Amino acid sequence: MTLSAKVFVRVHIRWMIRRDLAEVLEIERASSPDAWDELEFLDQLRRRNCIGMVADLHDQVAGYMIYELGKRELKVLRLVVDPRWRRKGVGAQMVAKLVGKLSHLRRSRIWVHVRESNLAAQLFLRSQRFRAVEIVRECYADTNEDAYVFCYALESLSDPSLRSNPLKRPVSQDCERENLPPWSSSSDPVEGDS
């Protein structure tokens, strides 16, 4: 039996610039059922509180993320890795970059919506210590799918028992429903570790 070692690629995460957009659009088209077009990227990135970053691998875009700065949280609108570079730690490095921007005094949470059919993203987020805290029914107009709302909360890491085994954590109590961002309508919380 041969065991293949996991390949990890180190990326440099930097601000997205206009010149990156062609590569970003190519990855977006290969990755999203509701791919944004150029205009949509530009509209989002022109907003004062919206940030774009890319995972740069030897001057190529291996992934990108678009997120919104809220008063107390970050809301991820896009976090995508080029299909050719998946399962090599690129997504995890982008999440680490976001987590590095959190602070107890200011923005302490990261929110992201994921389609119910997108199991890969759900497993990815769980591996990054996000918790599924809510379902938004029929969130996506194209398929009528529900969205699972995932939250990463800095607060929960202050408990050492949770830090050592995040999968033992109960559904996050620090992502309280009253703290959900306004774009998420309230409905049933997701049970367990889903």
Ligand SMILES: CC(C)(COP(=O)(O)OP(=O)(O)OC[C@H]1O[C@@H](n2cnc3c(N)ncnc32)[C@H](O)[C@@H]1OP(=O)(O)O)[C@@H](O)C(=O)NCCC(=O)NCCS
């Ligand atoms: C979700 C996504 C961003 C993950 O990026 P990635 O660079 O492949 O993720 P990483 O290599 O950092 O994975 C870290 C861990 O997440 C989990 N994971 C990632 N992809 C997974 C998959 N397809 N199936 C199961 N687990 C997965 C694994 O635990 C993985 O660790 P391992 O490879 O050592 O087992 C990528 O699949 C993607 O771009 N998907 C399309 C866009 C999307 O759905 N975005 C959702 C926003 S969260």
